[in-house]
Amino acid sequence: MKEESLDKLLKKYRQTEIQPPENLGSTTIRLLHSVSPPKGRRQRAKRICKGIGIVATACFMIMVGAFSTWAAMTWWIPPYSQPAGGAVDLSSHPRIIEVQEQAPFELALPAWLPQGYNLKNVTLDDSESPEDVAVFLQFEGPKGTEPVTLRQAYTFEQTTLEENNSMQFVKIDYGTPYWLDSDDTGWGTGTRNDIGYYWQGKTDDAVMEHTLIFTTDNPDNRSYITIQSGSPYYQSRVSDSITETAVILEIARSITGTDVSIIPEQEVKEEYTKNWAIVQPSYIPQDYTITKTQLTASLSNDRPTYSSTLTYSTDNDSIEIQQWQSQEPPQSQRGDKLELNTSQPPLPSYYEASPHSVPAYYSAGANQKITFTVDADCYYNFEVSTDSAGLGKEELAKIAQSLTGQYTRTPSPTKEQDKFYVHPTTFALSFGPDEDCFISYLPANNTVAKLFVEDSFYDLPGLILGEYGPVWWRGDKIVYHVQSRNLNPDEQSLSSFFVYDSSDHSHIEIKGVAEWTQILKPVFLDEETLAVLADDGIWQYDLSVKDWELTLPQEIELKEAYWSPDTSKVAYISQGEQDLIVLDPQTGTETVVYEADASSPEGILDVAWSSDSSKLAFVHTSSQGYVWENKELAGFDINAYTGNLGWAPGQDIISYKDQTGLALVRKSDGQWNHWSALSYSYFNYAWLPNGNLALIGNLVTNEQDEVAHEVCIYSWK
């Protein structure tokens, strides 16, 4: 229904009359005639260098490859033996070709099938929408064997494991783990693509079905694959030929082209399941055994919500343990306040009962339940319920008790420290040495930025003249660049740098070099020296000599520069290829951090240095972030980036705005992962040098009855 409405809406928008202005074509032609195409000397040189690099890399790879093969053949014999079956090539099957044309994803085709199995049927279900389809490949084996079905779709939202099923985690050796984001549907953010889920459906200890679910590895084309054989509804048992787990895994191997193996239970680490951790109670009353595990992942406000239900049963009674996560505290539950003894948790660690939802016991007739919440990195909510008359409050409390204490809480900037108001058109803040000294950027009222110091606002000079760049602080002094674009193309634009002393409100204006036509980002190298990176290299300005000097001539195609806080490095994005390069301003040595694919329409959207200047984070428009550290690149996923990439001062924590709040990415166990999304209602944010967080909130009416933005300062708790 919605699908149709969206299509209709988009088509309606298309009908809007959009015509180019009169003579646009002829004006453009005149414009093109007035310029001549330039020569690509530097690009050619760069291509040659790239060519040499490719050849060198290829030689190295061949040597490494040859050595690895020799080493593998000599020293390592794989313990794995392939089940009976053979290679198949389904890519030229007419029905596969036909369905591939209609499918929105690349079909996952097994390159191996168990002995005697053939493709029987290929169907495409697009009843949901033309893009939201599921493709089914059905394989049939010799008489007496059960068919194998392979389902591929975008969505995987729920699976229910019943009747003594136990789920096992499967490692898919894709190499670099990819953390699924909300676009990937189903399991969502926090679950890795290199983990699959396998379980056997059993009746009376006989295996009736096998299911393996995993995702494909192509981020542009991610889909879920379910390999299933047998069915609990089948009258017969699954025949021996297909009951082996190895067969299912082998099919998955032939699809992924990589190793797929069950992770031994003792090796299932928290990292594989941390966002969907099923907390098993360490206490369950006698005679109750687990009969059902249900896992659900759904998206709410662009964020995944993970929940699970464990059911423990006897012949007549059952106990249900529901657990789910939430970003917001749950509502208080009706019932009697209950004390859970957190000094005896199964795992001794931090535990804090949420003040919003204290543990509560509630009973109505035979139904009883205990609800409680663990306030950790998010809210972990539990409900232990039963309708068994034979169980009392004490028994339920013991189960609840055994579920507590298994979480740690990572500090986050959530403790409100201070609050003040700024002009209603403020859209960004830049803090000086402390929180009492900042610049608020305003695009209106003829005053485009104000400095707040000693409880008063001061206008910054020069900004009204044109576009301006960010300020650079050094103690009480700030420096910034203003570029006024002259509307008459025959006249030069005006380029000025302003050095403003916030201690006495004096300032000096420094004219820029005439060729500088873009906004530059000046920095203080020391008390007396300014520096900028321009198209022809590093320029320095000595405040006592009062002149610019080109100290490092270096031809670069500057698009945007980002100085490290200690000014020992400057990162820049190159104009043409959009490569990210780090330049040593002393030696001129260039290090390519990220080389863009020349044919890709992607580019680098934002760059930020860590406060200790040792790491560089940047955001690629394809929803991908990177951290450059010790000359190594590590990736992290970006969830709906809306701007302002930053680093929490003094911490390995990256921040950015997303559509629902402030996303924080931190380094843990050597990887950069989303750890917290603070669902503040805010407009923009800024880090203070002391590590506190300032959030520019929505418009409010302050004590003086003025409309203003509320700025809240948060410290870490």
Next chain:
Amino acid sequence: MEDQEIVQRCQQGETQLLDDLVLKHENSLYRFCFYLCGNADTATDLFQETWLKALHNLHKYKAKGAFLGWLFTIAANHYRDYYRKRKRRQSILHRHPEIVRPDYIADHVIHAEEKLLIQQALESLDEPLRIPIILFYFEGYAMDTIADMMQVPVGTVKSRLHRAKKRLKKQLEVLL
């Protein structure tokens, strides 16, 4: 003459032949620019700057995909740069979601608000997702043509459309 042939001759020095391409693709490229940036003035600038960049980089063009697709890519890249330079200014224009409340707006202005919301929703998409939406829904290109233009497999176009629509659905929930 086909686009590829014209470009080839331009590459060999007959740059005046580019005039035909400017006129031929005037409407398509302008509309694409308009859908990218949402206002006529910026679209005009973007149109001209796209052609300037195309002229500048003409020697790099290889007749792999459609020429118009190449122009679209330049426009999208340049728009992103444009956006980067002006994002400080744009952020103030970025509306808080609560300011736009179609429920309270009189019937006769709903269309304008709808357009604004759709444009904002479009702008929130990354280029790889936005371009297929523009080309498929607004420009009416077939999936395989879009794939050809963007030089990606048809499946990728479909999956990007799927992802883009999913995001748009969320953003445009109030209108659906």
